[in-house]
Structures are given as structure tokens and as C-alpha cells.
Amino acid sequence: MIDMVLIGNFIFLTLKNAVPLILATTGEVITERSGVINLGVEGCMIVAALVGVVATLLSSNYLVGLLLGGLVGALLALLHGLVTIVFGANQIVSGIATTMVGLGITSLLGRGYVGRSLLGLRPSPLYPYDIPLPDYLKPLVVAIVKQDVVVYISIIIPILCMWFLFKTKLGSAIRACGENPVIAESLGVDVVRTRLLAVGLGGFLVGLGGAYLSLGIVGTWVENITAGIGWVAVGLVAFSMWVPLRALLASYMMASLISLSYMLQGRVGISTYFLAMIPYLTTIAILAIVSVERFRLRLGAPAALGKPYIREERLG
Amino acid sequence: MFRVKVLRRYEVSSRFKLVTYLTSFIVGVFLFILFEVLLGANPYEVVDRLFVRPLTSYDDLRVSIRYAVPIGIIASGLLIVYRAGIYSIGAEGQMAVGAVFAAWAAYTLSLGSPTSVVVALLVGVLGGIIWGLLPATLKALLNVNEVLTTLMMNFIAYSLVDYLIYGPWRSPKSYGFPLTEPIPTVFTIPTHDGVPVINFLVFTLVVFLTYVVTKMSKLGFQIRAYGLNPSTAYASGMSFFKVVLLSFVISGALAGLAGALQLLSIHHRLGPKSWSVTEGLGYTAIVAAWISRLEPLAMIPASLLMGALVNGGLAIKAVLGQSEGVVNLMNGMILLSIVAAEFFINYRLVIRFR
Numbered sequence: 001m002i003d004m005v006l007i008g009n010f011i012f013l014t015l016k017n018a019v020p021l022i023l024a025t026t027g028e029v030i031t032e033r034s035g036v037i038n039l040g041v042e043g044c045m046i047v048a049a050l051v052g053v054v055a056t057l058l059s060s061n062y063l064v065g066l067l068l069g070g071l072v073g074a075l076l077a078l079l080h081g082l083v084t085i086v087f088g089a090n091q092i093v094s095g096i097a098t099t100m101v102g103l104g105i106t107s108l109l110g111r112g113y114v115g116r117s118l119l120g121l122r123p124s125p126l127y128p129y130d131i132p133l134p135d136y137l138k139p140l141v142v143a144i145v146k147q148d149v150v151v152y153i154s155i156i157i158p159i160l161c162m163w164f165l166f167k168t169k170l171g172s173a174i175r176a177c178g179e180n181p182v183i184a185e186s187l188g189v190d191v192v193r194t195r196l197l198a199v200g201l202g203g204f205l206v207g208l209g210g211a212y213l214s215l216g217i218v219g220t221w222v223e224n225i226t227a228g229i230g231w232v233a234v235g236l237v238a239f240s241m242w243v244p245l246r247a248l249l250a251s252y253m254m255a256s257l258i259s260l261s262y263m264l265q266g267r268v269g270i271s272t273y274f275l276a277m278i279p280y281l282t283t284i285a286i287l288a289i290v291s292v293e294r295f296r297l298r299l300g301a302p303a304a305l306g307k308p309y310i311r312e313e314r315l316g
Numbered sequence: 317m318f319r320v321k322v323l324r325r326y327e328v329s330s331r332f333k334l335v336t337y338l339t340s341f342i343v344g345v346f347l348f349i350l351f352e353v354l355l356g357a358n359p360y361e362v363v364d365r366l367f368v369r370p371l372t373s374y375d376d377l378r379v380s381i382r383y384a385v386p387i388g389i390i391a392s393g394l395l396i397v398y399r400a401g402i403y404s405i406g407a408e409g410q411m412a413v414g415a416v417f418a419a420w421a422a423y424t425l426s427l428g429s430p431t432s433v434v435v436a437l438l439v440g441v442l443g444g445i446i447w448g449l450l451p452a453t454l455k456a457l458l459n460v461n462e463v464l465t466t467l468m469m470n471f472i473a474y475s476l477v478d479y480l481i482y483g484p485w486r487s488p489k490s491y492g493f494p495l496t497e498p499i500p501t502v503f504t505i506p507t508h509d510g511v512p513v514i515n516f517l518v519f520t521l522v523v524f525l526t527y528v529v530t531k532m533s534k535l536g537f538q539i540r541a542y543g544l545n546p547s548t549a550y551a552s553g554m555s556f557f558k559v560v561l562l563s564f565v566i567s568g569a570l571a572g573l574a575g576a577l578q579l580l581s582i583h584h585r586l587g588p589k590s591w592s593v594t595e596g597l598g599y600t601a602i603v604a605a606w607i608s609r610l611e612p613l614a615m616i617p618a619s620l621l622m623g624a625l626v627n628g629g630l631a632i633k634a635v636l637g638q639s640e641g642v643v644n645l646m647n648g649m650i651l652l653s654i655v656a657a658e659f660f661i662n663y664r665l666v667i668r669f670r
Contacts, residue, residue, distance in 0.1 A: 039463060043648075083652055087659035092403045092463060093606060094655050100599065100648030107641025108355065223639070228471045235464045273479035280468040280475075284450070287465060291458035310663065312324050 008139025010259055015147055016217060018255035019154045020045065020209035024233035025240060025247040026158045027205030031077070032237055033165060034198030035178035035304040039095025040080045042230030043102020044203050045210030048073040050106045052211030053113055053221040062121055066150070066211045073207015074200045076102060081199035085192055088308035103224070110221050117220040121148035150212055157205065161244040174198045178302030181309035191309050206230070228280060235283040238290050242302065250286075257282055321666045333661055340657030341607065344650035345625075351645065357636055365631045370624035376631075378510045382582060383597065384623025385515045386411070386574040388615050390601035391622075392526040393570030395610045399530060400563045401543035406451060406466025407571040408598025409473030410444040414572025415579040415593040416477060417443025419485075419586055422499035422579075432502045437576045444572015445565050447473060452564030456557045470598075481586050496586045505581035512581045520616075522570060527612040529566070539563055571598060590640055600626055603647045606654055625650075 024041055031038045038044075048069035056065030080098040084091045133141060165171040173194050176184035181191045213229065214221055236254060240246035261275040345366070353359050370380045390407045397404045418440035427435060447469055454460035480486075481494040489497070505514050530536040541549040542559050550556060575593055579586070583593045600622055608618040629642040 079652070083656045087656045088662075089655040089658055094652060096403075096405060096463075096602065097648045097651035097655065100644045100651065102648075104641040104643070104645025104648055105351075107639045108645060111639055223641075228467070231464060231467050235461075235468075238461065271479055271483060273475045273482070276475045276478075277472045280471045284454070284460075284465050284468050287460045288454050288458060291454070291460045310322060310659075312322055312663070 004136050004139045006263075008143040010143075010256075010263060011140060012143035012146065013259035013262065014252065014256045015144070015151050017258050018251045019151055019216060020213045020229055021233055021236065021251035021254055022154045022158060022248055023209030023212065024206045024230060025236040025251055026161050026244050027073075027202035027209070028234055028237045029202075029240065029242055029244050029247050030161060030165065030174065030205070031199050031202030032305055033178045033242055033302055034174045034195045035181060035302055035307065035309070036081065036084060036195055036199055037091045037095060037306050038077055038080055038098075038199060038202065038206075039092060039234060040077060040098025040102065041095075041206050041234050042226055042228065043099035044073040044076045044206045045102075045213065045230040045233075046106045046224075046226045047076050047102045048207035048210030049214035049225050050110045050113065050221055053116070053118065053214045056118060056215060057113070057116060062215055065215050066208060069211025069215075070204040070207040073205075073210055074203040077199050077203025077206065078196065081196050084308065085195045085199065088310045091306050091308070099230070107223055110223060113221040114223065115220060118215065121150065121216050148216060150216055154212075155248065158244040158248040165244065170194075170197075175302070177309075178304055181304055181307075185309075185311065191311070195309075206233075209233075232279055232283050235287055238301070239286045241290075254279065254282065318667050318669045321668060322663050323666055325662060325664055328661055336657050336661050337607075337609065337654060340653045340660075341650060344653035345646070347653070348646045348649045351649075352632060352636075355636070355638075357632065361635070362632060365635070366625060366628035369631070370627050376624075376627060380620065380624040380627045381511055381516060382623070383595075383600075383626045384619045385512055385519045386578050386597050387601045387604050387622050387626070388519050388619030389522050389574040389577070390567075390571045390598055391604035391608065391619055392522050392612065392615050393567030394601055394605040395526060395608060395612060395615065396530060396536075396539060397563045397567045398605055399536075399543045399610050400539040400559055401546065402455065402560060402563060403463045404448070404451065404466045404564065404567060405463060405599070405602060406448060406469050407567065407601050408594055408596065409466070409470035410447040410568045410571035411575035411578075411594045411598045412470075412473040412477055412592070413447040414440040414444040414575030415583075415586065416480065416575075417446075417572065418576035418579050419496065419499060422503040423485075423497070427502070429502055433505055433580060436503050436580060437573060440576025440579070441569045441572045444568040444570070444575065446568075447572070448564045448568030452561050452568075455564070456560040477586060477592070478588065481588060485586065487585075494588050495591065498584045499580065503580055504584060505577065507581055512577075515577045515581055518573070518577065519619075522573075523612055523615050526615070530612055535559075535562060571601075596640065596643060597626070600643065600647055603651050606651060 024045060028038060028041055051072045052065040052069035055068040056062055076098060080094055083089045083094045165175060173184065173189045176189055177191050177194050185191050210226065214225055218225060232254060236247060236250045240250045258279050261278040264270065264275055265272050349359060349362050352362050369376045371377065390411060394404065394407055418436045421436040421439040425432065425435060451462050451465040451469060454465055455462045481496055485496040487495055487497040538549065538554045538559050541554060542556065578593050586593060604618045604622040607621065608614040625646060626643055629646050633639065633642040
């Protein structure tokens with residue numbers, strides 16, 4: 001007999017755990033499409049997670065917390081943008097430094113907020129709703145219906161980003177900067193401005209994901225709350241081949257594994273500490289798979305990804 | 317109105333480079349001090365703790381060296397991978413696993429007095445190498461992004477240490493704390509008045525060896541060639557596989573060595589978070605490697621500087637009741653400003669008024 005409650009629980013957790021991954025991965029897809037790698041995702045997420053909690057405690061309004069979280073995510077990403085786009089610095093080292101700054105600042109400023117718990121986001125108005133369904137299907141429907149609004153919004157965002165990247169003028173300018181900034185510039189695109197915009201926009205989504213992590217999932221501030229989720233999201237970008245809709249699928253795949261590792265705790269004879277390794281091991285595995293695929297299909301990364309572009313001039 | 321023009325510099329004197337890097341380092345530290353002052357710290361006290369005391373007071377100098385040695389050993393290895401254009405940030409995990417392996421040797425083997433330390437160090441080195449092998453192989457064979465894989469290996473290493481200290485290796489005599497038994501005295505490396513003299517000698521030997529490898533060996537030349545232009549290096553018949561694998565092995569070995577040295581001479585046991593053998597020094601070493609400008613001999617002043625800053629940062633933390641994040645924040649600020657400095661070395665800005 002299949003335990004429907006258990007399956008319902010699994011679906012519920014997966015949908016919820018996927019939200020930070022979806023938002024962060026989609027945000028990083030937009031950033032990388034412009035030719036900039038932001039390895040500061042982990043740092044942006046954790047700063048947003050703290051700001052989300054503080055803003056929500058002060059304003060008692062979750063929307064304020066989420067939006068301010070997104071905003072500081074964008075600000076920290078723009079610091080990385082300033083160093084790498086304007087100063088043309090090494091994007092990898094700068095991203096690592098951005099993450100260090102994020103982890104350091106939150107550890108310092110977050111001390112007073114450890115354990116200050118919040119009520120958690122309310123389920124959407126769809127719940128409770130008496131649906132005429134057979135009992136064995138109810139846990140499944142409840143798992144989908146009993147989510148907060150952000151869970152549904154997080155599904156729409158990658159679709160919107162698909163439209164933004166592939167159907168709008170700004171989106172194609174961003175992609176042009178990622179493929180060949182010299183040609184983009186000659187066609188009248190301001191590469192520096194476009195890249196900064198893509199980094200800021202991506203950082204905003206990453207920040208939203210970080211704020212949801214503390215507000216929607218954990219329900220309080222904990223030091224090192226992200227525990228590598230931001231890095232996992234950067235790995236998922238390659239797995240989604242820089243396409244927002246695939247980022248959605250990749251995030252659900254990763255979230256289902258994370259939820260599974262939670263649910264297996266205490267149920268099987270594997271130590272919690274080994275179960276905790278699952279997302280990290282999976283990320284390594286999918287990066288390896290993607291690399292094999294990329295060799296075969298020659299598909300993938302924006303051509304100018306990671307390469308600084310500085311418009312030099314002649315004196316005169 | 318005025319306009320800013322970006323012009324490339326074609327000839328850059330080494331003195332100008334040095335001045336620019338030093339300025340950027342000072343800017344990074346200044347930003348950190350500014351942040352601390354905004355948090356309510358006394359600026360004089362911060363400067364005193366960061367720069368004056370670690371270099372003038374004997375007690376502080378001892379602690380600075382205690383941090384500087386592992387930072388320098390690890391950063392010497394990182395310098396080699398970075399020279400190859402490989403961005404490994406896995407030293408933290410490799411260091412942790414080096415300590416775990418050395419601890420395993422100390423708990424299970426029974427050997428005579430000098431051999432036991434040497435064997436434990438070698439086992440630690442092996443641990444560091446093993447932990448780097450998976451990212452190294454994936455990079456060498458499939459060109460898998462090493463930043464992410466090495467970082468994932470760090471998280472996995474943390475989980476492994478947690479498993480051991482909360483599980484099979486937890487000491488029944490540690491009053492409920494997740495700590496392992498102290499290693500047998502035969503395996504400990506003595507310190508002299510708190511100064512890890514032997515470790516420091518190992519460090520100078522490591523600096524000498526990295527100098528030989530990077531400046532005088534064929535491998536060092538090939539590593540540099542790959543770092544500067546991978547396609548030219550490949551076209552001239554150099555083996556990518558060999559360069560990646562060997563540079564990873566060297567950096568893993570040195571990180572493992574540092575972990576084993578810290579365990580045998582200072583910590584004597586494994587523990588969680590702030591009691592851990594690594595103390596986050598594997599990340600600080602990244603900053604030291606970039607400060608040295610990837611020059612082996614510059615590693616001695618660079619690691620002493622970072623050791624002093626870690627010591628000073630932790631002192632500020634204790635005085636102001638802050639958290640370990642102090643060191644992370646300082647590292648990040650310094651690293652950001654020294655990578656941004658590259659711009660001012662390669663380009664100059666001309667402001668034209670009209």
C-alpha cells in the first residue's frame with residue numbers, strides 16, 4: 001500500500017524547497033546571458049535572507065521583507081558588477097570575494113536576530129477549500145494547494161524571463177552582450193549599461209530567493225542559512241543550458257532530492273551527515289553530465305561568458 | 317561638461333604596479349575598518365589590533381605566526397593552480413580531510429617517536445591529494461567547472477568531519493561536546509613557547525620548493541603557459557591532463573600537509589566550527605595567494621600579513637563581541653579591491669573638460 005500522506009508531504013516539501021533554487025537559478029541565467037558570471041550568488045542570497053527577516057520583523061509585512069531582500073541582493077550583485085564590468089576585473093575572483101563579504105556581513109549583523117522566529121507565510125486563499133475528491137487523492141491536492149503565493153509566483157517567473165530574454169528588445173540586447181560585446185556595441189547597445197542591468201536584475205531574483213529561504217522555508221534567521229544553496233544554483237545554470245524554463249525543471253529535480261534527503265532522515269540506516277552530502281554530490285554529478293553533453297552537442301554557454309569588455313579609446 | 321576616457325597602458329613599471337597593489341590593499345582594509353566603525357568600534361582600537369599589536373607585541377606575533385604558517389603553506393599550493401588558470405577554492409576541504417587522515421593515523425598506528433609524526437604528516441598529505449582528485453579528474457577529462465566542484469567538495473568535507481565528531485570518533489570524555497580524543501603524545505609536534513617553529517621551517521621549505529617548481533622546472537613553465545593562453549599551450553603539444561592533474565595534486569598535498577600540521581602541533585583533536593582544525597584558513601589562503609601576485613617568494617610577507625590580519629580580526633571579534641564573520645568580511649573586502657586594482661594597472665583614465 002502506497003502511503004499517500006507521505007507522498008503528499010514529499011510533493012509539498014519539493015514545491016517549497018524549489019523556490020529559492022528557481023529564483024536564484026533564473027536570476028543567474030539572466031546575468032550569465034549578458035556575459036557576466038556572478039559567483040556571488042551565495043553571498044547575495046544570504047544577505048537577502050537576513051535583510052528579509054529584519055525588514056519583516058520591523059514592518060510586520062512579508063512583502064516588504066521579500067522586496068527589500070531582492071533589493072539588497074541586487075545591490076550586492078551590482079558591487080560585483082562594478083568591479084567586473086566597469087573595472088573589468090577577474091569575474092571568478094570577484095564573485096568569490098562577493099560571497100565572502102556576504103557571509104561575513106550577515107554573520108556579524110545577524111547575531112541579534114538568531115532564533116527570532118516569524119509566523120511563516122500564510123497559505124494561499126485556495127486553502128482550505130473543500131474539494132470533492134476521494135480521500136486517497138486529498139493529500140496530493142492539499143500539497144499543491146496549501147502553498148503560499150510565492151510558490152506559484154516562482155513558477156511564473158521563469159516563464160516571464162523566457163519572454164523577456166527571447167521576445168523583448170532589451171532581452172536580445174542582453175544576449176548580444178553575452179555572445180559578442182564588440183558587435184553589440186557596434187549595433188548601438190551600451191554594453192556596460194546592459195550588463196549592469198542584467199547583473200542587477202539577476203541579483204534581484206537571487207535576493208528574492210534568499211529572502212524566501214529565511215521567510216518562507218526556515219522561518220527565522222540562522223547563521224550560514226544558505227549552506228551552499230547559492231552555489232548549487234550556479235551549478236544548475238549550466239545544467240539548464242542558460243534557458244529559464246529548463247532552470248525551472250532543474251530546480252524541481254534538485255529540490256526533490258533535497259526533500260528526499262530530509263524525509264529519509266531517521267527512516268533509513270544512513271547517517272544524517274551523509275544524507276546532507278546529497279545535494280553537493282548531485283551538483284558535481286550534473287556538472288559532469290552537462291560537460292559530456294556539451295562536448296557532444298556543442299551547445300551551451302554564451303560565447304563571451306566570463307570575458308571582460310572594456311571600451312578603449314584613443315587619446316585625441 | 318567633462319568626459320572620462322579609458323586608455324590602455326602599454327608600458328607599466330614594476331614600481332607603479334607595486335604602489336597600485338599596496339594602495340588597493342589599503343583601500344580594502346580601510347573599507348573593513350570603516351564598516352567596523354559604523355558598527356560602533358573605536359577606529360584607533362581597530363588599527364591597533366589589526367596592524368600595531370600583531371607586529372609589535374610578542375604575544376600577538378606568536379599567534380599571528382600560528383595563523384600565517386598554514387595560510388602560507390596552502391597559498392603556496394594555490395599559487396600553482398592559479399598560475400595554471402585553474403580556480404580551485406577547495407583548499408578548505410582538502411585541509412580538513414588532511415587533518416582527518418592524520419588523525420586516523422594517530423589513532424590507529426603505533427610507531428616510534430620521530431617516525432610517527434612523519435607518517436601522520438604523509439598520511440595527511442595523501443588525504444589532501446585524494447580530496448582534490450575528483451575535481452582534478454573532472455577538470456582534466458571533461459573541463460568541468462572547478463570552482464563549483466571544489467566548493468562542493470568543501471561542503472562534503474565538512475559533513476564528513478561532522479559525521480566523525482558527532483559519531484564514531486566522538487570522545488566519551490569531552491563532556492558532551494562533539495570533540496574527538498586528543499591524539500597520542502607521540503604524534504604531537506612540539507611548539508616552542510607557543511611558536512610552531514617546526515611548522516615554520518616546513519613552510520620555508522615549501523616556499524623554496526614552490527619557487528623551484530614554478531621558476532625552474534619544465535612543469536612550472538607548462539603551468540604558466542596554460543594559465544596565460546590555453547590554446548597556444550595545447551597547440552604546442554603540452555598535455556592539459558598532466559598540467560591540471562599535477563597542479564591539483566601539488567595544491568591538495570600542501571593543503572593536506574597544512575591540515576595535518578595544525579592537528580599535530582596545535583589542535584590535537586577534531587572539533588566543530590570555531591574549534592575546527594581549518595578555522596576557515598583555507599579560504600584566507602585564497603586571499604594570500606592573490607596578494608602575493610602568484611609569486612612564490614612574496615608568499616612569506618603575504619602570509620605573515622594575512623596571519624596578522626586574521627589574528628587582529630579575531631581580536632576585534634572578541635573585544636566587540638562579534639562573530640567569526642569578521643575574518644570573512646575582511647578577506648572579501650581585500651580580495652575585491654585587489655582584483656579591481658588590475659584595471660588601474662592596465663588602463664589609465666583621462667578626464668577631458670570641454
